[in-house]
Amino acid sequence: MNTPAVPSVLFVRVHNAGRSQMAAAFLTHLAGNEAEVRSAGSAPAGAVHPAVVITMGCGDACPCFPGKRYLDWKLDDPAGRDVQAVRPVRDEIERRIRGLLATLGIEAPA
Template sequence: MSAPAVPSVLFVCVHNAGRSQMAAAFLTHLGGDRVEVRSAGSAPADTVNAAVVAAMSEVGIDISAEVPKVLTTEAVRASDVVITMGCGDACPYFPGKRYLDWKLDDPAGQGVDAVRPIRDQIEHRVRSLLAELGIDPVA
């Protein structure tokens, strides 16, 4: 089986309101149309964390229109790389997928000052992921 022309990455956390939203936004921003990006939560929140929206806006990325999405088996099946961020055993497992678990603090209930270092860690990991996928960052 040949590798797809455009790799697909799924970011998963519990609420899809913080870490996975930031990771998806960075990958979309830095990878452009050379990577397909999804994010989802095992128990999605109603809205994206306001401190996360503010922290991302500080680096020029607007995620204010994003909405937390529920994790589906189809989303996992359609992805080449599945990156979990604290969702435990809620993520379905399919053979042949690449799974990574990024251990990051949860921004839930935190202010912007606490979210910034999490955001910066996520950007660093997304840049490393792009390098592993052989994709040069746009920005």
């Protein structure tokens, strides 16, 4: 008996230095083994076959995978900000990840 495939999600940002990694970490933490999670810069190496591609406000600078579901999350850039200024961005990313989990049919812990 084959195990059903889990959804694959790719978070993309030009530099892959902040928001995309936070989002990938939240999804990995909340979904556990129920989703395959990756993050990448705008020119990811190797073949990627995600079920959902979520760009972090990089629009046309991010890669396009035909036939895939795309979400573009406009989020403030936390680069160069102190921890207090980054927390609202972090919290918004977590809120969106929880919403994504619901659309993927994955139950997130409280």
